[in-house]
Amino acid sequence: MPPAPQTRTSTTPMRRRLVLNGGEDIHRCLVCEIRDQSVCNAIDDNELAILAKASKQLSLPPATTLIEEGSAAQAFYNVTAGTVKLFKSLPDGRRQITGFADVGHFLGLTNAGTYSFGAETVNTVQVCRFMRPQLEILLNDYPLFERRLLAEVTDELAEAQEQMLLLGRKTARERVASFLLARMVHRPCQVKGEENIVSLPMTRVDIADYLGLTIETVSRTISSLRREKIIAGTDHHGIRVLSPTRLQGLASGQEHS
Amino acid sequence: MPPAPQTRTSTTPMRRRLVLNGGEDIHRCLVCEIRDQSVCNAIDDNELAILAKASKQLSLPPATTLIEEGSAAQAFYNVTAGTVKLFKSLPDGRRQITGFADVGHFLGLTNAGTYSFGAETVNTVQVCRFMRPQLEILLNDYPLFERRLLAEVTDELAEAQEQMLLLGRKTARERVASFLLARMVHRPCQVKGEENIVSLPMTRVDIADYLGLTIETVSRTISSLRREKIIAGTDHHGIRVLSPTRLQGLASGQEHS
DNA sequence: TGTGAACCTTGATTTAGATCAAACAATTCA
DNA sequence: TGAATTGTTTGATCTAAATCAAGGTTCACA
Numbered sequence: 284m285p286p287a288p289q290t291r292t293s294t295t296p297m298r299r300r301l302v303l304n305g306g307e308d309i310h311r312c313l314v315c316e317i318r319d320q321s322v323c324n325a326i327d328d329n330e331l332a333i334l335a336k337a338s339k340q341l342s343l344p345p346a347t348t349l350i351e352e353g354s355a356a357q358a359f360y361n362v363t364a365g366t367v368k369l370f371k372s373l374p375d376g377r378r379q380i381t382g383f384a385d386v387g388h389f390l391g392l393t394n395a396g397t398y399s400f401g402a403e404t405v406n407t408v409q410v411c412r413f414m415r416p417q418l419e420i421l422l423n424d425y426p427l428f429e430r431r432l433l434a435e436v437t438d439e440l441a442e443a444q445e446q447m448l449l450l451g452r453k454t455a456r457e458r459v460a461s462f463l464l465a466r467m468v469h470r471p472c473q474v475k476g477e478e479n480i481v482s483l484p485m486t487r488v489d490i491a492d493y494l495g496l497t498i499e500t501v502s503r504t505i506s507s508l509r510r511e512k513i514i515a516g517t518d519h520h521g522i523r524v525l526s527p528t529r530l531q532g533l534a535s536g537q538e539h540s
Numbered sequence: 541m542p543p544a545p546q547t548r549t550s551t552t553p554m555r556r557r558l559v560l561n562g563g564e565d566i567h568r569c570l571v572c573e574i575r576d577q578s579v580c581n582a583i584d585d586n587e588l589a590i591l592a593k594a595s596k597q598l599s600l601p602p603a604t605t606l607i608e609e610g611s612a613a614q615a616f617y618n619v620t621a622g623t624v625k626l627f628k629s630l631p632d633g634r635r636q637i638t639g640f641a642d643v644g645h646f647l648g649l650t651n652a653g654t655y656s657f658g659a660e661t662v663n664t665v666q667v668c669r670f671m672r673p674q675l676e677i678l679l680n681d682y683p684l685f686e687r688r689l690l691a692e693v694t695d696e697l698a699e700a701q702e703q704m705l706l707l708g709r710k711t712a713r714e715r716v717a718s719f720l721l722a723r724m725v726h727r728p729c730q731v732k733g734e735e736n737i738v739s740l741p742m743t744r745v746d747i748a749d750y751l752g753l754t755i756e757t758v759s760r761t762i763s764s765l766r767r768e769k770i771i772a773g774t775d776h777h778g779i780r781v782l783s784p785t786r787l788q789g790l791a792s793g794q795e796h797s
Numbered sequence: 798t799g800t801g802a803a804c805c806t807t808g809a810t811t812t813a814g815a816t817c818a819a820a821c822a823a824t825t826c827a
Numbered sequence: 828t829g830a831a832t833t834g835t836t837t838g839a840t841c842t843a844a845a846t847c848a849a850g851g852t853t854c855a856c857a
Contacts, residue, residue, distance in 0.1 A: 369701075371701055371702065371704070371705040372705075373705070373709060373710075373792060373793045374792055374793060374794055375793050375794070377709040377710075377793065378709070379704050379705040379708040379709045381700075381701040381704045381705070392694055392697075393694065393698065394691050394694050394695055394698075395698075399698050399701065399702070400698075400701055422687070426683065426686075429683075429686060429687070429690065430679070430686070432690065433686065433689065433690045433693065434651050436690065436693045436694055436697060437649055437650065437651050437693055438651055439697055440693060440696055440697050440700060441650065441651075441652075441656050441657075443638075443697060443700035443701065443704065444626075444628055444638040444656065444657055444700065445628065445656070446704055447628070447636050447638045447700065447703055447704060447707055448628040448629075448630070448636040448638070450704060450707035450708045450752065451636040451707045451749075451751075451752030452630060452634040452635070452636045452752065453630075453634075454843075454844090455843075455844065486803090486804070486805090487804075487805060487806095488804085492708075494708075495707065495708030495709065496844075496845090497844075497845060497846080498804090498805075498806095499805095499806080499807085499844085499845075499846080500843090500844055500845075502805060502806055502807080503806080503807075503844095505806095506806070506807080518853090519804080519805070519852085519853080535630060535631055536630045536631060536632050536634065537631055537632070711813075711814090712813075712814065743833090743834065743835090744834070744835065744836095745834080753814075753815090754814075754815060754816080755834090755835075755836095756814085756815075756816080756835095756836080756837085757813090757814055757815075759835060759836055759837080760814095760836080760837075762836095763836070763837080775823095776822090776823080776834080776835070
């Protein structure tokens with residue numbers, strides 16, 4: 284696709300020239316289907332060319348390292364397709380997945396010069412990459428963008444606190460139930476009549492590393508929920524929730540009350 | 541102390557009048573000793589009267605509820621003295637402390653209309669309280685303030701991720717070591733020659749609820765570290781670290797490598 | 798379409814930390 | 828000052844989840 288001619292208006296300040304170096308299709312952001320799910324919806328329609336130029340779209344195969352733990356913080360990513368796992372590790376290899384970033388989520392924000400976490404694709408992923416200087420220009424020039432990012436980070440912090448409650452105080456059963464429920468609520472299956480299908484693109488190892496359990500415990504717990512007809516298996520990467528109510532009760536520890 | 545006369549300059553936009561309703565000493569922020577440790581350092585010296593008027597200083601006794609879990613989000617607090625614990629609970633009473641906010645830290649930021657967490661003072665605490673509308677005015681009028689807040693929340697998220705690694709993957713010994721080390725590093729004792737003294741204003745119950753353990757395990761672990769001469773007790777609320785190196789090794793799981 | 802590798806499940810056994818129990822400080826306040 | 832209360836330590840026992848072990852599935856690709 285040939286790049287469309289630049290149609291900057293006279294009101295655009297000169298320093299925005301700095302971001303106009305991507306060489307990508309400037310219509311990319313205009314036609315982006317998930318824009319209103321992400322921080323990019325803070326940029327006005329007639330400024331989207333600037334956003335497109337500030338970022339570069341990348342398509343990444345499964346198990347690609349996006350961010351190496353401890354490496355220099357150079358880029359910021361917005362996920363437009365697929366799922367990325369974020370994690371922290373101990374020297375002996377123990378790993379904790381701190382979150383899954385799927386469609387509409389960003390990753391790579393940090394104050395330090397180096398990333399304190401790693402990031403790897405779970406499946407085939409599309410991201411828009413913003414290099415740090417470009418990101419800073421966006422933050423400076425678009426107050427709404429900064430506000431949106433603040434809101435997004437605040438939400439992530441609330442999610443992290445919920446996960447601390449899970450890791451510190453919930454049983455294995457409660458953890459698995461919480462996980463399935465959260466994925467059902469936050470990433471509902473789009474197909475009609477299939478609302479209660481939870482997609483699990485990640486492996487059991489990833490689920491275990493997210494829930495602070497072993498793969499054996501995750502597997503046993505899922506089997507047990509299946510035996511009790513609370514869930515039903517479609518295949519290993521999809522689960523149908525038969526009783527959202529019971530799952531909800533389990534997740535908040537109200538099994539025997 | 542009588543309130544000093546208002547000396548607003550002619551450049552102050554009219555809508556800032558909205559924040560000029562505190563009736564407090566407008567010099568409070570100017571003489572605030574911990575201003576440069578907090579988000580307030582984003583406000584220029586000659587604008588500090590606005591900050592003082594936008595907030596109200598409160599002195600709170602130990603065990604005061606600042607934020608009720610699930611209550612309407614009406615205020616934002618900046619801690620200027622003492623320590624506040626933030627927590628989340630399950631219906632049956634299990635509790636996870638998600639962090640301790642001490643001097644210089646803020647609390648109460650949320651996107652939702654209600655707080656998803658609770659907050660209670662550990663000891664005698666001084667806070668500056670900003671009501672939501674005032675906070676929003678500050679965010680709108682002072683880009684630096686907003687930027688500083690974004691940085692602060694980003695840091696908190698990184699801390700939360702570190703805590704998830706602790707809760708999900710560390711042993712009791714590693715958790716206690718990490719906790720002592722983090723408190724030593726982030727809240728160093730000011731007294732000269734006493735650099736390795738860690739102050740623990742919270743009870744064992746609080747430490748246990750922060751580390752995802754029971755009080756018995758916390759107590760036993762501290763006793764064991766004392767027996768091994770890695771730490772020495774001053775009293776129950778103070779610990780001297782005898783070997784920061786060994787503690788650091790323990791905290792990152794390198795005990796037997 | 799078959800074969801190896803990666804992934805998942807189930808069973809037996811072990812263990813770190815929880816729970817139960819009791820004594821021992823420290824702090825409050827009458 | 829001392830009795831009550833709250834907080835801490837230590838010991839004995841239990842258990843949820845880890846570890847160890849072995850099959851069973853699924854998937855990629857030759």
